[in-house]
Amino acid sequence: MPHRLFLSSGDLIADRRYEFARDLQLKGDLVAAAEVMEQAIEVAPNFASAWFELGKIRLGLGETDKAISAFQNACAADPDDRHGAAVHLMQLGAAPLSDMPKAYVQSLFDQYAPRFEAELTDRLNYRAPALLFKAVLAVRAAERKPAYFKRAIDLGCGTGLGAAAFAKNVDSIIGIDLSAGMIAEARATGLYAGLEVDDMTAGLQRQDDASADLILAADAMVYVGDLGPVLREAQRVLRPGGLLALTVETHDGDGVIMGKGLRYAHGAEYVRGVIAAAGLKLAHLAPASPRTEEQLPVRGLAVVAART
Numbered sequence: 001m002p003h004r005l006f007l008s009s010g011d012l013i014a015d016r017r018y019e020f021a022r023d024l025q026l027k028g029d030l031v032a033a034a035e036v037m038e039q040a041i042e043v044a045p046n047f048a049s050a051w052f053e054l055g056k057i058r059l060g061l062g063e064t065d066k067a068i069s070a071f072q073n074a075c076a077a078d079p080d081d082r083h084g085a086a087v088h089l090m091q092l093g094a095a096p097l098s099d100m101p102k103a104y105v106q107s108l109f110d111q112y113a114p115r116f117e118a119e120l121t122d123r124l125n126y127r128a129p130a131l132l133f134k135a136v137l138a139v140r141a142a143e144r145k146p147a148y149f150k151r152a153i154d155l156g157c158g159t160g161l162g163a164a165a166f167a168k169n170v171d172s173i174i175g176i177d178l179s180a181g182m183i184a185e186a187r188a189t190g191l192y193a194g195l196e197v198d199d200m201t202a203g204l205q206r207q208d209d210a211s212a213d214l215i216l217a218a219d220a221m222v223y224v225g226d227l228g229p230v231l232r233e234a235q236r237v238l239r240p241g242g243l244l245a246l247t248v249e250t251h252d253g254d255g256v257i258m259g260k261g262l263r264y265a266h267g268a269e270y271v272r273g274v275i276a277a278a279g280l281k282l283a284h285l286a287p288a289s290p291r292t293e294e295q296l297p298v299r300g301l302a303v304v305a306a307r308t
Helices: 012-027 030-043 048-060 064-077 085-091 102-123 128-142 161-169 180-189 200-205 228-237 268-277
Strands: 149-155 170-177 194-197 212-217 238-249 256-258 264-266 281-287 300-306
Touching: 012 030, 012 048, 030 048, 048 064, 048 085, 064 085, 085 256, 102 180, 128 161, 128 212, 128 238, 128 281, 128 300, 149 161, 149 200, 161 170, 161 180, 161 212, 170 180, 170 200, 180 194, 200 228, 212 228, 228 238, 228 268, 238 264, 264 268, 268 281, 268 300
Parallel strands: 149 170, 149 212, 170 194, 212 238
Antiparallel strands: 238 300, 256 264, 281 300
């Protein structure tokens, strides 16, 4: 998901140099692009967009140390970090793994909302909601219970693809998403009984104890490093016997890493451990690819846990 955010430096000359550098970058002349981007920064030293783009150009040139320095300057120039320079620093091992900057996630998805569904379904062969629906059906069949839910919560609901997958099996569903742009798209579907602009943990904190039969997070946990807080809230909000269904991207190692696609990847053992620590019982954990990227299936897991 390319993130193209431009924050003006407030200086016309610096902004023009930035645009010229971007043209050179897009044409593949990275050496010249770096030179012109540095000229833009000379004119406007706190030009966050230029520092961020310079970091990406330096990465393209294989100059990791210079890239790290540029991303650090981008963070300093924009403390809200709307470009997500910190995410690149985490991926490069130059910053400890932590939560993604909230303003970055919001700007990423607000910008992406109008073309989100077309891009996901056509280009990335997005299948996370369908995978979760299948997993939930399997779990309910094994329990010899109907896959029918009175009240569901869709975390990181995006434009409403999760609600669409479960619509016939749920009486009422509410959606929570950090992006107001995504919430506007979700509202247009008419599938939700309520929609809230908030992050997943905070959105769940406002829900009553034992008030939901199903909590979904289709391709949303890839933007959450530490799953502990959101899973603990999910456990509290679920009714006994209620299900939490989520997808994650995964890797062979332990714990959590920042993956190549600038999304968190959670190891299978980490997922098992964090589910148990939240007081949930694992009902299903299986390899499942939520999307295709660069013609390859992204490695993931479909996970269903129950509140006992």
